[in-house]
Amino acid sequence: MLKVGLLGAGRIGQVHAANIARHPGSQLAAVADVNGAAAEALAAGHGAAVRSAEAILADESINAVLIATSTDTHSDLIEAAAAAGKAVLCEKPVDLSLARARACLAKVAESGVPVMIGFNRRFDPNFAALKAASDAGEIGRAELLSVTSFDPAPPPVSYVRVSGGLFRDMMIHDFDMANFIMGTLPVSVMAVGSALVDPDIGAAGDVDTAVVTLLYADGRIAVIRNSRRAAYGYDQRLELLGSEGLLQAENVLEHTVVKSTAAGVSGARPEHFFLERYRSAYVAEWGAFVEAVRAGTPQPVTLRDGIDALALAEAATESARTGKPVVVTG
Incomplete structure (x- = not known):
């Protein structure tokens, strides 16, 4: 069972939370958001805990994170999650800056952690x-x-x-x-x-x-x-x-x-x-991510694709x- 931390409880985070909870191979373990009320409401609806992003990344029992926060946080969170050994699915775009996105790719490549970018279409x-x-x-x-x-x-x-x-x-x-x-x-x-x-x-x-x-x-x-x-x-x-x-x-x-x-x-x-x-x-995207993580195969949409x-x-x-x-x- 893939235990997942969700970073971001906004509109798209709510879509992802439902898909994580519905999939037989994943469990929504924790939710983080700068809006505490939004995090509380979303977590309560799926039996998850409310944690800070830092606490989610530090939790060794959590295998993966889904990043659905504002774009200006994506690269930093991808790097932090990769450093913590978490598989990552991050909403598009990787960053608003191409140079910053390329730096993120270089840093994540060193970790070997799987990262998928959410081009759901x-x-x-x-x-x-x-x-x-x-x-x-x-x-x-x-x-x-x-x-x-x-x-x-x-x-x-x-x-x-x-x-x-x-x-x-x-x-x-x-x-x-x-x-x-x-x-x-x-x-x-x-x-x-x-x-x-x-x-x-x-x-x-x-x-x-x-x-x-x-x-x-x-x-x-x-x-x-x-x-x-x-x-x-x-x-x-x-x-x-x-x-x-x-x-x-x-x-x-x-x-x-x-x-x-x-x-x-x-x-x-x-x-x-x-x-x-x-x-x-969105349902198929999450299923493909879970399957690739569990099988140890390459993610179908890579950080390189995002760049x-x-x-x-x-x-x-x-x-x-x-x-x-x-x-x-x-």
């Missing part, structure tokens, strides 16, 4: 099936990838100011998806962005609408589209064009009922937001600022 059954079909050669040579990711509404500007920007906070999932589907890093990134949804986001120095083009060494192309506003719901789609066909992963809808009348044909909207849309992906996605986010941020393509350095 790799575990979405639809996206995983598209990846498997592409790898099996079902559409020939994959040539053009299109990733669409539109949020239903923008986050508060107070969050935007500390998020690291759309490319590091939101599009980083899509950068990882491009790396996952295409199997390698691109050689260059070209990005454009605007504040069309909320002028206060622009005033905070960020964008809320963006398009990024990734160019690969062999000429393949990926295009990523992000918006902080989609009035019809949470829009999450992939399309992969190959030499012999097309693969598409469409939106997951609230239900499958379609109404057809003389007035027209109508159906359901996409799932409202990420907690609903990626519910099964590769962050490198693309940093390149896109620079490209959007300068209006020029940026060469990628992983």
